[in-house]
Amino acid sequence: xxxxxxxxxxxxxxxxxxxxxxxxxxxxAAGAQAPQGVLDTVAMHLLDFNVQRGGRYPxxxxxxxxxxxxxxxxxxxxxxxxxxxxxxxxxxxxxxRMVSLAIGQTLKPGRNRIVVTDLDHAANISTWQALEPMGxxxxxxxxxxxxxLHLEDLLPLLDERVRIVACTTVSHALGSLVxxxxxxxxxxxxxxxxxxxxxxxxxxxxxxxxRWDCDYLVCSGYKAFAPHMGFLWGRRELxxxxxxxxxxxxxxxxxYKVEAGTFVYENVAxxxxxxxxxxxxxxxxxxxxNTPRGAIETAMEAIQGYEHQLSAAMxxxxxxxxxxVYGIADPERAQERVPTxxxxxxxxxxxxxxxxxxxxxFGIRDGHMYAPRLMARLGLAMDRGCVRASLVxxxxxxxxxxxxxxxxxxAT
Ligand SMILES: Cc1ncc(COP(=O)(O)O)c(C=O)c1O
Numbered sequence: 001x002x003x004x005x006x007x008x009x010x011x012x013x014x015x016x017x018x019x020x021x022x023x024x025x026x027x028x029a030a031g032a033q034a035p036q037g038v039l040d041t042v043a044m045h046l047l048d049f050n051v052q053r054g055g056r057y058p059x060x061x062x063x064x065x066x067x068x069x070x071x072x073x074x075x076x077x078x079x080x081x082x083x084x085x086x087x088x089x090x091x092x093x094x095x096x097r098m099v100s101l102a103i104g105q106t107l108k109p110g111r112n113r114i115v116v117t118d119l120d121h122a123a124n125i126s127t128w129q130a131l132e133p134m135g136x137x138x139x140x141x142x143x144x145x146x147x148x149l150h151l152e153d154l155l156p157l158l159d160e161r162v163r164i165v166a167c168t169t170v171s172h173a174l175g176s177l178v179x180x181x182x183x184x185x186x187x188x189x190x191x192x193x194x195x196x197x198x199x200x201x202x203x204x205x206x207x208x209x210x211r212w213d214c215d216y217l218v219c220s221g222y223k224a225f226a227p228h229m230g231f232l233w234g235r236r237e238l239x240x241x242x243x244x245x246x247x248x249x250x251x252x253x254x255x256y257k258v259e260a261g262t263f264v265y266e267n268v269a270x271x272x273x274x275x276x277x278x279x280x281x282x283x284x285x286x287x288x289x290n291t292p293r294g295a296i297e298t299a300m301e302a303i304q305g306y307e308h309q310l311s312a313a314m315x316x317x318x319x320x321x322x323x324x325v326y327g328i329a330d331p332e333r334a335q336e337r338v339p340t341x342x343x344x345x346x347x348x349x350x351x352x353x354x355x356x357x358x359x360x361x362f363g364i365r366d367g368h369m370y371a372p373r374l375m376a377r378l379g380l381a382m383d384r385g386c387v388r389a390s391l392v393x394x395x396x397x398x399x400x401x402x403x404x405x406x407x408x409x410x411a412t
Contacts, residue, residue, distance in 0.1 A: 005306040006284065011394050013277070015039070024399045027363045029172050029340050029390030031222045032203055034270065037280075038226055041273035045266040053265065063265055070272030071255070076292045077275045078198075078207040078217065080233055087239070087258040088268050091230040092199045092218040093123040096166075098258065099195065099216055099232065100127045102242040103164055104134040112137055115157050115165040115192075118373040119143040121172050124197040125373065128166050141167065143377065147174035147327030148336070151182045162192040164215075169207075172200035173369040173388060174327030175311070175340035184213040193238070199223055199230075203392050204307060204338040206300035209233055226274035227267035232258060303393040310339040310391045310400060317404025318343055321411045326378050326386060339391035342369065344380075345411050350387045353410060360406035364389045 011017050016033040017025065025033060045066065053063040071083040080086060089095055103114075112135050116125045129138050139162075141154045149167065158165075165187045170177045184194045193215040198207060202224035209217055215238055221229040234242075239254035246257045275296065282295030285302050289295035311334035318325050323343040328336050345353055350366035357364050368375045368385040375382055389403065 004285075005302055005393075006281075007306070007394075007396060009284075010281065011396075013037070014394050017394060023361050023363065024395070024402070025363055026389045026391060026395065026399070026403065027365050028203070028392040028395075029200060029223070029388065030365060031228075032225050032392050033394070034225050034227065034274070035277045037277055038270045038273040042227055042266045042270040045269040050266070052262070066269045066272070067265060070268045070275075073272045073275035073279075073292070074231060074233075077278065077296055078219070078233055079210050079293060081210065082236055084254050085233050085236050085239065087232040087234075087255040088263050088271075089230055089232065089259060090263065091228070092197065092220045093127070093230075095218045095230055095232040096123055096127045096195075096197070097130075098244065099218075099234070099242070100131055102244055104131040104136065105243050107131070107135050107163060109135070110161060111163050111191075113139055113162040115139050115141050115154070115162055115167075117141045117143065117149055117167045118377050119147065119149055119171050119174065119176070119178075120166070120168045120197060120371070120374075121199070122370050122372060123199075124166050124168060124195075128164075136163075137161075140373075141165070143176075143374075146176075146329075147171065148176045149178050151179065151186060154183065154186060158186055158190045158192065160190055162187070162190055164193045164195055166195040167197070169196050169198040169201035169217075170204065170338055170340075171327070171374075172340065173342050173371050173374055175337040175342075175390075176327050177205075177336055177338065180212045180214060184215075188213070200338075200340065203303075204300075205304040206297050208297075221267060221271040221274065224271075224274055225277060226271040227264075229264055229267040229271055231271070234258075306393055307339050307391070308334045309397065310395055311337055311341075313397050313400040314339055314341055314389065314391065314403070317400055317407065320404060321407040322346065323407070323411070339395070340388065341390070342378075342386045342388045344386050345407070348410065350385055353387050353407075356410045357403075357406060360409075362389075362403060362406065 013035040051059045071086045074086045075083040114128045187194045196214045196217040199220045202219045216234045278299040279295045282299035286298045312331040315331040326342045354366040368382045
């Protein structure tokens, strides 16, 4: 597969990679690099269109056009039914908070349960727990020992008391994928809704809100080769019905009712350019792709396939270095995960591993990964945690080899 995946051509599109070399970006779960098209789009927006939207003069009209175009591109990226279901804003956390506050106002006795997981980022747990004073009852769907969530463990928690299930699409720490289509089916069976944190999923594989049949989804641009920004997708009729704060003069309809105030237009333009990047990769791989969505899907599938190789290679070098891998550790199971891997080296403090690896030219991260409950499940102290290496499709098997060599030096 890697011989078909145009890795060198793609790397050449990310100027940051060459500028930083021989440094290797292996901390992509905390934020990925941007391709030239994104850099150019952001710069051009600031240069030529750095004005407020909603005016009658051409530059302001252009800002509205850019935002509308970005909505359409993001809608194609996640397969939304309509661009008006895409709401732009600061980041994923603020959108989770916003939706949870709105859902909180709809809780009723007998329909007040919220299911969260112990695998998720705290952003998709604490925000829901904050609804307890509004009458929410929080129930935990617990992961299994190998860091995976199973439908059989969710089913006993589901009944007509559940208002919403909030879970991740893939773990930002352990890299394990969740079968969210099954979760949506089960949640809907009892009349509940499904809220997906897809922040970590975005750069790794094809997102498809229609196929998944979920109800809400959040994502952050900066994890998916775009600048710092976030977006919310929700079924139009659900967003239309939820009570969001808005000033009287803002139309009471999505996306406007969800987008309080001004957001960062240049970064939204950059998000649109990141989707263009996916689309152009898809057209390169399959020149017969005849819709933007088709090309994007082709690209994301190719990225996913290539990343399986990165996952398998990383798990192999970690095993050879004697690392304890949390979650799916068997290279044969690479298809069940993305190349985001938490581990520890026995006898080594995670902080020291990261510092030593920085000397070797690798950017990786240590700590609790904003997931205190997950750390507790793994038996790891919050002030120590573990090491996370997180790869995306611009990383290479050669980098993984080099990573393994450096790690083995530390481990011995
Ligand atoms: C899975 C997951 N959810 C939520 C967040 C928070 O996203 P944001 O920084 O956009 O608020 C992150 C950030 O690391 C994440 O990885």
